[in-house]
Amino acid sequence: MLLACQPAFRKPFRQEASYVTLLARQFDRFNTIGDDNDLRPSLSRDIPVPVVYVYGESTDPGDLSVPADDEGAARLAVQHLVRLRRRHQALTDRGLRIPDDVAIVGYDNWEVLAADCRPPPTTVDLNLEQLSATAVHQLFAAPEATMATGVIRQPCRLVVRESTGPVAVG
16 A cells, blocks of 8 residues: 655646656555645545545545644634733734733744744644644545545644743732
8 A cells, every 4th residue: 555645736737747647656545735724626536546635625525634723723822812811912002022012822833933033932833743644544544435534623732932921820
């Protein structure tokens, strides 16, 4: 059994050529990896092997998609800011200080970027390793005829750093 992990191309002709090439090499399962959580056109009618959509959703509910849980991620960030008593996210004048005057929560937890920021930003981590592992597990967990369908939203986690300041007391 061979698995191909393939990026989802924005240009359909590139995507189609890529899948034809992979099928010719006798791959019998595909992970197609999006670069965002946008809906992707379904490949099920064009490709005779199981496909799992990773970090993006298929337009066909009969396909299996494994995106990050964006709603849950936003909830984590907002709940964190509310716990810190940061209820009003407005910049009115120049010269505001982070986290003294403004608390910031980012998205993606790109560690390279976070390391260069002062102060380091609190961010939502999409757990991309777990997201990928779930997709691969789903491809190999069941025979082709009984493969799961639908959407499996992967939970995110909050990485607290200095941009939101210390937890409010009292």
